[in-house]
Amino acid sequence: MTGLTFRKREEPAERLDLSPLTPSRLAGMAERDIAALAVGTSRMGLRVGDVFDVAMGDAAAIRFEGGSDRFDRIGEAMDGGEITVAGDAGVRLGRMLAGGRISVSGSVGAHAGSAMSGGVIAISGNAGERLGGPLAGEMMGMKGGTITVGGNAGVRAGDRMRRGVIFVTGAAGEDLASRMIAGTIVVGGRAAATPGRLMKRGTLVLCSGAERFAPTFLDNGPADLLILKIMADAFAKGEVGEVPFHGAPMRRLGGDTAVLGLGEVFLPL
Amino acid sequence: MPGVNDTMTVNGVSIDDGFAEAFPMAGTAIQITAINEKWALEAARSMTGFATSVIACGCEGGIDKVLTPAETRDGRPGVRVLFFSFDAGGLEKQVTTRLGQCILTSPTSACYADFDSETKIDLGSAIRYFADGWQISKKFEGRHFWRMPVMEGEFLCEAETGVTTDGVGGGNLLLMARTTAQALAASEAAIEAMRKVPDVIMPFPGGIVRSGSKVGGKYKGMMASTNDAYCPTLKGVTKSELTPEIGSVLEIVIDGLSARAVADAMRVGIKAVTDLGPEEGALRIGAGNYGGNLGPHHFHLKDLLP
Numbered sequence: 001m002t003g004l005t006f007r008k009r010e011e012p013a014e015r016l017d018l019s020p021l022t023p024s025r026l027a028g029m030a031e032r033d034i035a036a037l038a039v040g041t042s043r044m045g046l047r048v049g050d051v052f053d054v055a056m057g058d059a060a061a062i063r064f065e066g067g068s069d070r071f072d073r074i075g076e077a078m079d080g081g082e083i084t085v086a087g088d089a090g091v092r093l094g095r096m097l098a099g100g101r102i103s104v105s106g107s108v109g110a111h112a113g114s115a116m117s118g119g120v121i122a123i124s125g126n127a128g129e130r131l132g133g134p135l136a137g138e139m140m141g142m143k144g145g146t147i148t149v150g151g152n153a154g155v156r157a158g159d160r161m162r163r164g165v166i167f168v169t170g171a172a173g174e175d176l177a178s179r180m181i182a183g184t185i186v187v188g189g190r191a192a193a194t195p196g197r198l199m200k201r202g203t204l205v206l207c208s209g210a211e212r213f214a215p216t217f218l219d220n221g222p223a224d225l226l227i228l229k230i231m232a233d234a235f236a237k238g239e240v241g242e243v244p245f246h247g248a249p250m251r252r253l254g255g256d257t258a259v260l261g262l263g264e265v266f267l268p269l
Numbered sequence: 270m271p272g273v274n275d276t277m278t279v280n281g282v283s284i285d286d287g288f289a290e291a292f293p294m295a296g297t298a299i300q301i302t303a304i305n306e307k308w309a310l311e312a313a314r315s316m317t318g319f320a321t322s323v324i325a326c327g328c329e330g331g332i333d334k335v336l337t338p339a340e341t342r343d344g345r346p347g348v349r350v351l352f353f354s355f356d357a358g359g360l361e362k363q364v365t366t367r368l369g370q371c372i373l374t375s376p377t378s379a380c381y382a383d384f385d386s387e388t389k390i391d392l393g394s395a396i397r398y399f400a401d402g403w404q405i406s407k408k409f410e411g412r413h414f415w416r417m418p419v420m421e422g423e424f425l426c427e428a429e430t431g432v433t434t435d436g437v438g439g440g441n442l443l444l445m446a447r448t449t450a451q452a453l454a455a456s457e458a459a460i461e462a463m464r465k466v467p468d469v470i471m472p473f474p475g476g477i478v479r480s481g482s483k484v485g486g487k488y489k490g491m492m493a494s495t496n497d498a499y500c501p502t503l504k505g506v507t508k509s510e511l512t513p514e515i516g517s518v519l520e521i522v523i524d525g526l527s528a529r530a531v532a533d534a535m536r537v538g539i540k541a542v543t544d545l546g547p548e549e550g551a552l553r554i555g556a557g558n559y560g561g562n563l564g565p566h567h568f569h570l571k572d573l574l575p
Contacts, residue, residue, distance in 0.1 A: 203407065226343050226423070
């Protein structure tokens, strides 16, 4: 059985809230009922049927054909199944994701994977600001699961991250891993500004270095650690995929000593 | 010849119509790696020292196999080690104590789980506080590791390992020969073959026991005492199981992660002994039991013939 497909008719005139379109919420629903779900965010009262052609199929595998940066909150609080977006997605993609997989062939807006606790988000393009981070007022960002970004990540990716893995193939915007609590972030490109500012614990592997560090990060010198090889091997076999470090010795910085100081940053020697 | 039922003969070696009586045990497997095989073995031997019998050592442990770099988690030489005890709690206590004293301390070592199951016992989670607050927890791809800064660098240890309650302890072979040299030759041949069987250990020194025991004894508080029925110097003064030509008996005790693994080890051990023959090795193969009423696992020798 093929998946349930939402084919975009034309670019929507407003931002859409697509959070109702998750596998568990659509399971067992009739096409008419799905088409009647409200997804608009203005007084226009847009419904699914106003924006998409719906092709019924297995709700456990949802596909959006034709994305848009106005498609917000895709896969919010999803706990299983799969969502594929052929194109871009808007803000809060996979926010509070607990399980399942979300794949986006394009780029996504801010707060992708915000406060997620499990599952996988695979973004082929770029990610907006605060990837995996909390919304204003929340104490924790990402709490588990895996996010991969094929392009670049915006500012403050991994803000207040508690657990899980983020891999950004390209560059990271300003202040990556700000206020990080724990977890692992790997960046293939260069990290802008001051990565790890106020991080308590956690691991940053910055394969192409960083613009600069806060003076509260201290150089521990070269480190030849098994964990780097174990991580690289595990990532290659798992959801993260091949990463640009392979267990060779790297320079280790400890910090941020402005707070707990138990975090670490690995840089090329 | 009281009590002897040697109904089978293979290559001149008679095999008793008896059985080994074995018991359920909690078992686990861990992988120890190091910079080279020498140091992996140093760590493994240290950790499995004084682990011959659960009665007095708290657990039974030994080396299952030496691992090539391609077989280990971190691509370095390694050793797979098995431990067995009466229950998972006792096993955890023994394994973690030995982990802290023998693996954490051994240069370049790392330690990983090597048995998957729903039930777990702690490894690194139990000793992480040695790092005095500098320990680092890493969870990724479904695995959990503890990293502990040590003077040499960093000790990497998986947080937990799986444990099985389907382990079997006390599979055994009694190898009876004219002389001690012949009994030892037969035992060594058996051990060499049995060490190739996965998921088993022979926990005694070199895999061989010279002082097999019976349950209890004449003195109060003795949990085990010498197996006088198989002591050649007591022939005639005790209810001996030995014929006049038997001058020495050695025992091989086998623990395995499954009953099948124990049976496989006994099978290849019997074959090695019968292949060696009675002139160079054992005249007779037997097995120890307690009448069949204590242990649920009965490994009948007639079912394990080559």
